Amino acid sequence: MRLEFDDGTLVLHDAPETVPYAEWDDRVDEYRAQAYRYRALLDWAGHWTEDDRQATLQDGFTHDIEDAARAYPDLALTPALQIEPRDYQQAALDAWRAHDRQGSVILPTGSGKTFLGLQAIADAGVSALVVTPTIDLMNQWHATLTNAFGDQLTDDIGVLGGGSHEIGAVTVTTYDSAYRYIDEYGDQFGLLITDETHHLAAETYLQIPEMTIAPYRLGLTATYERADGREELLEDRMGPVVYEEAVGNLAGEFLSEYETIQMSVELTSEERTEYDEEYQIYRDYVDSHDFDIWKEQGYAEFLKRTSYDPHGRRALVAKQRAERIARTATKKLDTLDNLLKRHHDDRVIVFTANNDFAYDISREFILPCITHQTDTDERTEILDRFRSGEYSMLATSQVLDEGIDVPAANVGIILSGSASKRQYAQRLGRILRPTDDRQPARLYEIITTDTMETYVSQRRRDGVKSSADS
Amino acid sequence: MSDEQYRETAATLIDLFETHLGEPKGDLEAAIDELTVDDTDYKIVQGLAKLLTDECEFEQQAAVDPREIRQRLFERANDRYPIVRQPTLGEDTQKLEVYSAVADELGISLEACYRGMYADLDHNKRLVRFGEQTVDGYDEDASDTSTTKLTGNSKQAYDQTEQTVDWLLARYNLALAQAVLYDASEMRIRVWDHFGTVFSYVKLFGLMHRIYPIDADGTRVDSTDDAAGYEAELDGPASLFRKSQKYGIRMANFLPTLPLCDRWEMNAEILDDESTSNSHQFTLDHTDGLVSHYSTGQRFDSDIERTLARKWERANTEWELQREDDVFDLGDEVMIPDFAIEHPNGRRAILEIVGFWTPEYLASKLTKIRQVEADNFVLAVSERLDCAGEDFGDAADRVLWFKTGIHVYDVVELAEAYASNTEMDRS
Numbered sequence: 001m002r003l004e005f006d007d008g009t010l011v012l013h014d015a016p017e018t019v020p021y022a023e024w025d026d027r028v029d030e031y032r033a034q035a036y037r038y039r040a041l042l043d044w045a046g047h048w049t050e051d052d053r054q055a056t057l058q059d060g061f062t063h064d065i066e067d068a069a070r071a072y073p074d075l076a077l078t079p080a081l082q083i084e085p086r087d088y089q090q091a092a093l094d095a096w097r098a099h100d101r102q103g104s105v106i107l108p109t110g111s112g113k114t115f116l117g118l119q120a121i122a123d124a125g126v127s128a129l130v131v132t133p134t135i136d137l138m139n140q141w142h143a144t145l146t147n148a149f150g151d152q153l154t155d156d157i158g159v160l161g162g163g164s165h166e167i168g169a170v171t172v173t174t175y176d177s178a179y180r181y182i183d184e185y186g187d188q189f190g191l192l193i194t195d196e197t198h199h200l201a202a203e204t205y206l207q208i209p210e211m212t213i214a215p216y217r218l219g220l221t222a223t224y225e226r227a228d229g230r231e232e233l234l235e236d237r238m239g240p241v242v243y244e245e246a247v248g249n250l251a252g253e254f255l256s257e258y259e260t261i262q263m264s265v266e267l268t269s270e271e272r273t274e275y276d277e278e279y280q281i282y283r284d285y286v287d288s289h290d291f292d293i294w295k296e297q298g299y300a301e302f303l304k305r306t307s308y309d310p311h312g313r314r315a316l317v318a319k320q321r322a323e324r325i326a327r328t329a330t331k332k333l334d335t336l337d338n339l340l341k342r343h344h345d346d347r348v349i350v351f352t353a354n355n356d357f358a359y360d361i362s363r364e365f366i367l368p369c370i371t372h373q374t375d376t377d378e379r380t381e382i383l384d385r386f387r388s389g390e391y392s393m394l395a396t397s398q399v400l401d402e403g404i405d406v407p408a409a410n411v412g413i414i415l416s417g418s419a420s421k422r423q424y425a426q427r428l429g430r431i432l433r434p435t436d437d438r439q440p441a442r443l444y445e446i447i448t449t450d451t452m453e454t455y456v457s458q459r460r461r462d463g464v465k466s467s468a469d470s
Numbered sequence: 471m472s473d474e475q476y477r478e479t480a481a482t483l484i485d486l487f488e489t490h491l492g493e494p495k496g497d498l499e500a501a502i503d504e505l506t507v508d509d510t511d512y513k514i515v516q517g518l519a520k521l522l523t524d525e526c527e528f529e530q531q532a533a534v535d536p537r538e539i540r541q542r543l544f545e546r547a548n549d550r551y552p553i554v555r556q557p558t559l560g561e562d563t564q565k566l567e568v569y570s571a572v573a574d575e576l577g578i579s580l581e582a583c584y585r586g587m588y589a590d591l592d593h594n595k596r597l598v599r600f601g602e603q604t605v606d607g608y609d610e611d612a613s614d615t616s617t618t619k620l621t622g623n624s625k626q627a628y629d630q631t632e633q634t635v636d637w638l639l640a641r642y643n644l645a646l647a648q649a650v651l652y653d654a655s656e657m658r659i660r661v662w663d664h665f666g667t668v669f670s671y672v673k674l675f676g677l678m679h680r681i682y683p684i685d686a687d688g689t690r691v692d693s694t695d696d697a698a699g700y701e702a703e704l705d706g707p708a709s710l711f712r713k714s715q716k717y718g719i720r721m722a723n724f725l726p727t728l729p730l731c732d733r734w735e736m737n738a739e740i741l742d743d744e745s746t747s748n749s750h751q752f753t754l755d756h757t758d759g760l761v762s763h764y765s766t767g768q769r770f771d772s773d774i775e776r777t778l779a780r781k782w783e784r785a786n787t788e789w790e791l792q793r794e795d796d797v798f799d800l801g802d803e804v805m806i807p808d809f810a811i812e813h814p815n816g817r818r819a820i821l822e823i824v825g826f827w828t829p830e831y832l833a834s835k836l837t838k839i840r841q842v843e844a845d846n847f848v849l850a851v852s853e854r855l856d857c858a859g860e861d862f863g864d865a866a867d868r869v870l871w872f873k874t875g876i877h878v879y880d881v882v883e884l885a886e887a888y889a890s891n892t893e894m895d896r897s
Contacts, residue, residue, distance in 0.1 A: 006707055007676065007706065007707045007708075008706075008707060008708055008716075009707040009708050009710075009711075023710050023711065025707075025710050026680075027678050027679070027680055027801060027802070028678075028801040028802045029801055032707065032710055034708065034711055179716075180719070183706075183707075183708075183716070203715075204715060204716075207708070207714060207716050210708070210711075211708065211716075306510070307510060307513075308510055309510065310508050310509065310510050311508070312510075313506075313507075313508055313509065313510050313512065314507060314508035317506075317507050317508070333555065334555070337554045337555045340551070340552050340553075340554055341552045341554050344551040344552035359588055359591070362540075362588075363584070363587060363588070364555065364565075365553050365554070365555075365565075366543050366544065366547035366553050366565065366568055366569075367544070367547075368540075368544045373591060373592060378537060385544075390545070390548065391544060391548055392548060392551065393548075393551065
């Protein structure tokens with residue numbers, strides 16, 4: 001029997017009728033199996049051994065098999081930065097190895113899932129594909145992997161997604177790009193790592209693990225359960241949950257101390273006029289209709305209306321314009337000016353939720369800048385330089401969190417941010433660390449008075465408080 | 471939106487793109503957004519704009535690599551912080567000094583340095599080509615070869631613009647149908663002409679097929695000899711295991727092939743986003759007015775075929791030559807012989823010409839030929855090829871060897887000898 005990888009599946013040439021996991025394909029008159037059965041098929045034929053991965057004739061083969069499917073190389077990698085794994089990270093890795101290097105690990109957000117991924121890549125010793133839900137996360141993995149393994153690989157870390165299409169022995173991608181291209185590359189990786197693996201259970205994404213032959217699989221997540229209960233499907237494709245660390249066990253351990261200082265700015269009279277005009281259009285529309293805009297359902301109703309009611313559409317645009325005016329108020333730049341003066345010797349990260357604003361600031365104050373548009377490559381370089389001290393300041397419109405790649409800063413300045421509770425808490429927790437000889441790290445939040453921002457900021461801090469309480 | 475409104479919107483957008491030639495992409499996008507402010511049909515505007523953007527080329531305008539400029543700026547700035555807007559004594563010239571020092575280093579002007587810093591950002595790139603209209607000094611060789619070119623020019627007559635509106639709306643209709651197909655799990659097509667074109671696109675887009683010969687009414691028949699057309703079920707390798715939208719993109723890419731046919735039907739199963747248990751049927755045919763922008767390819771693969779067809783027209787024989795009239799299903803591929811030869815009395819033979827090919831291509835062709843199971847399948851083979859009668863398997867006796875060109879009457883003789891009697895076959 002000859003195993004061949006074909007467009008995300010395995011064609012089993014000259015297979016006996018007893019072959020498991022396979023279906024007869026009358027289109028080509030051969031047996032065909034899903035690619036993820038690769039290891040099970042080798043195992044069935046007596047050709048799978050865990051340690052040297054090459055069974056020998058002395059073991060006796062149950063079935064003769066020619067493996068023309070495997071196109072992934074062995075890799076001997078050691079993370080460049082020898083960080084001692086924390087106890088639970090070591091325990092998670094051990095548990096994964098004990099489960100034949102298949103399965104998912106549940107670790108709380110911010111507990112070093114990426115680090116565990118690095119350990120797994122070094123341990124499995126084969127080429128690896130890392131799949132993440134967002135381009136942000138993909139970029140963070142890229143930076144981390146480049147730091148850890150960059151010098152040991154002949155090629156760069158591959159990037160598939162966000163406009164790049166480079167495949168390397170270690171490659172990062174997003175769920176969307178992986179779904180689109182996995183049938184082409186499903187034979188090239190021996191280890192599949194899925195970050196935020198609970199996303200994988202979606203009907204479409206499930207085909208990512210199905211269409212790869214990778215005999216080793218690691219799922220990482222903080223929240224394995226899904227509302228729809230589909231996590232059961234993950235077990236078949238990725239292996240069982242092999243390790244779980246509860247949130248409570250880690251709480252407080254890595255959250256650094258910081259002090260929040262809120263600063264207010266006014267709109268200029270021109271900005272105020274425009275803001276009030278736009279806000280009024282929005283307000284009038286909301287007030288003249290029967291839904292509560294502050295509730296999730298009410299907001300959904302509003303959005304629905306904007307697709308068929310021209311006034312609703314205008315109201316939505318008005319809301320967006322008003323928000324933008326508040327977010328990018330020119331006086332924020334004056335305040336930023338003062339803060340940069342005060343902290344010119346510190347390590348400062350400036351956040352904005354708006355790409356254009358980040359570039360304006362970058363030009364004005366000559367700060368290195370990272371946005372969603374920044375190449376993965378340049379992003380990694382800028383963060384490297386920030387880590388090494390070559391750069392001491394950074395402007396970004398991206399969420400830098402959930403990873404070990406983000407270098408510490410002792411001053412954070414939020415010019416505008418998203419109201420998402422979780423995002424905000426993570427931003428703070430991950431990035432701010434007090435420097436050796438200084439007082440606690442500082443977080444400045446610059447908000448525009450008498451605008452929607454005042455409300456958002458309040459909600460945001462409530463969010464931090466409640467998640468810290470839990 | 472009424473037809474007239476569609477045409478108006480299309481014309482407005484085309485005009486917008488034309489007037490933004492040479493302008494930054496960000497400005498063009500802002501102008502498009504402005505059209506959608508109190509328009510609930512904003513999705514249509516955005517969809518049309520997307521298709522027009524596909525016809526555009528944007529170019530970065532910088533004398534020096536922007537990344538190089540900013541890296542030097544940041545390196546230099548790092549030693550000079552604070553660089554601020556409201557300077558206290560001694561700090562007021564920092565910003566200017568950094569910019570001009572880097573400009574001098576790179577040998578560019580201060581303005582070029584400031585503007586070039588982020589010239590590679592998408593919204594700072596300039597529109598240099600829209601369809602066939604370009605900015606002055608546009609270097610055609612330096613640009614990528616584009617896909618479809620627009621016809622018409624703003625300086626030309628009104629009816630040219632009309633044509634462009636038609637073009638845009640035709641593409642839009644096709645794009646809408648393609649968008650539906652992204653969630654398709656299976657596509658079923660029926661075609662009655664252009665078989666070669668259809669199945670070469672099936673292969674190009676990586677679709678798998680099951681093929682059934684059909685008659686003029688679309689009813690399945692036993693033999694390709696009786697076929698007026700072909701029905702094909704199209705999906706992908708993993709469709710064997712479960713219904714999947716995975717191949718929807720391939721089906722969407724394939725769709726523009728169908729309007730190349732004079733008569734066609736398409737039916738697709740469309741899955742609901744998150745659950746494969748719910749599905750809808752999506753049906754289209756040649757009466758729906760879709761227009762293709764794909765190419766039908768060359769009518770003839772080789773000079774030998776073209777010459778034979780020309781000679782046949784002048785020859786005195788009742789046998790008629792039909793181009794690519796049969797489709798043999800060979801599992802993962804199809805074999806479409808070059809010609810069918812038909813007599814008014816119903817007799818019919820299938821002809822494949824094996825001309826001047828590379829050894830690799832010959833080997834794969836022979837493999838295909840040996841798989842064809844038809845007694846009326848005859849071949850014309852060049853004597854110059856490195857192959858012998860036994861290479862043709864069951865068809866070995868039905869080979870006509872030729873030196874430089876094929877004579878019509880030799881082929882007729884072969885047809886007389888091996889043609890099937892379709893009337894008889896049917897009984």
